Amino acid sequence: MKNDIFSNLNSKQLQAVMYTGQNVLILAGAGSGKTRVIVYRIAWLLSQGININNILAVTFTNKAAKEMKDRLEKILCIPINLMWVGTFHNLAHKLLRIHWKEAELNKNFQIIDTNDQIKLIKSICHDYTIDINLWPIQQFKNFININKSNGVRSNEFIPTNYNEEILLKIYKQYEIVCNCNNFVDFNELLLRICELFKKNLNIKQLCREKFQYIFVDEFQDTNKIQYTLIKELLGDNSNLTIVGDDDQSIYGWRGANPGNMLRLSHDYPNIHTIRLEQNYRSTFNIISAANTVINNNTTRLGKKLWTEKDKGELITIYTASSELDEAQYIIEKIQFWIKSGKKLKDLAILYRSNAQSRIIEEQLLRSEIPYKIYGGLRFFERAEIKDVLAYIRLIANNNDDISFERIINIPTRGIGEVTLKALKNIAKQNKCSLWQATKITLINQELSKRILQILQKFVDLINECINRINILNLSSLISYIIDITNLREYYTKFDRQSRIENIDEIIIAAEQYSLFVQTSNNLSLLQEFLSHISLESEDASDHCNNENYVTLMSMHAAKGLEFSIVFLCGMEEGLFPHIKSIINFESLEEERRLFYVGITRAMDKLYMLYSKKRLVYGHKNERQPSRFLSEIPLNLIFNDNKNDIQKLDHNDMKLCSTKNYHFYLGQKVVHPYFGEGIINKFEGEGEYFSVTVNFRKFGKKSILPKYLSNK
DNA sequence: ACCTGAAATATTTTT
């Protein structure tokens, strides 16, 4: 570490970095060097002789954690993989893996994701004959999650009406089922560890001694249980550094409470507050827009960004005629900026909801602009991936009923509803898992010969896999499972090539994972791999082998990042602010904060787009511009109307028809082997006629039209 | 038990 690394900090930042008191709260506006302060403060502590093992840094997203690690590594020039940097869930998980016994968990507990959770609740509702039409599953899920994130167990909740009685009944049963099956959901990770700290003072003391210096980034996003967790970790001699920005609190819907920042000053009166208000990221115009907009919120701690930068460009607002026009305008501008010397990496396209990415993606593909989409349909949430994982989970933990149910008939082996019901009954009678129920059935010979044979084969298959856990390495084991189960053939039936590719990607993911992680034995590696997948759903759908690409992501996902040029699209009433957030004032203010986050991602140039018409559930809708747009002062805006009138859908799409085929440029087509793609070019004539297609997974290929079908 | 096509349904953000 160089001695002069601190010389490029401003006085406020320096104050925060070198603060010597016990606790410090850094109120840091967007672009004021938040992460930078954390990273430098850690570096400074190390330079003061603090041991790296005594530092804990908590973030909210995996991306933020990775970013912090990278930056630390860069300025410290030492490997920091031993340091505790990670998300809250990550921290809780690591601790629970160490102290599983004391936390009253089974050694190989499984983390379940939201989809599993919903499935579980669904099956419980089914058992209690609850009418799903009257009681949407979502309601139960929210009830359970909100309570857990408030630290409230089912036996602590006191219902005040019939509605709550029903909700509670399911919550209670959900807890029982999770315990029986060895399941731990996301909130459970945090709740468990808090409870562990409360009842086991030894472990708490151990952790307090280890984590003497605690950093929490994005503190405005903490919920009650996370707040409690931090509080539990703080001993008399602990040092706490909190960084946050109440104006960027955008996770209220999952229980985040920006009030925690105020509460902190109340709970720790000696905490010193430092405000970072100088923005280094954006031009004056962008900062002005952001300040004016956020000023319309009533609940704020109060903070005003300023910058020394020039006015810069005006904010361009473009009124599109359709979502296609919107996408094409973006393409046009991207091409313009590339010609003017910008890199694709300087550009980001941000939206309110992930569904908006589809049409933009198609146009990017068509224009051969490399891009990377973050979020959305996560790799490990895809059905075929979950099928494979279910096999792995069942092998690691025979009593995993969710996985059992998922794959007992995948590939179809003749086990239907009736047999499954019979197995469930036996499991109920014997208070055991479906796997054990199957074995009991086989001993008692209770079902028809044919079914028994199928079940025997299934049990043998799983046992074969179990036997190989210690013989094969992780990726070979997974590959073995895929082979022995015939999953590849099964998915071929759905003529979706992408599914098979995805399956093969798990093998690669496992291979890479085992390179990085060392464990005592194969089973624990397997379990760690499964946990890793649940907690860090990295996007493997990387359509781009290029280092340089345009970034597409939701505004939520973009928090903490910055780009030279930013496109905010779909700035329409109902979409942003989202229709579900308009109803009440708190959620509307949260939408405005999200809008503020979106604006402040841009360093140099900001585009905002909305469309006068948009396809909503298959119907063309007239749209109104977002109310937030009108909150931006007019003198900061340039209205780009040049294409407004003459531009029509498909305006520049050349058609190409022969007597057998009918294609247009930009058309979405499917190839039996290469999967989905976009028509890029036509070549030749008559029998030599061919079509160049840019495939999502395989890039550009020249294809005979007879192999292409419409999506 | 499985397949098929029709009908219903749901559309936010993430660990």
Next chain:
DNA sequence: TATTTCAGGT
């Protein structure tokens, strides 16, 4: 529109 569930036929 895209996905999931449902009902009825094989």
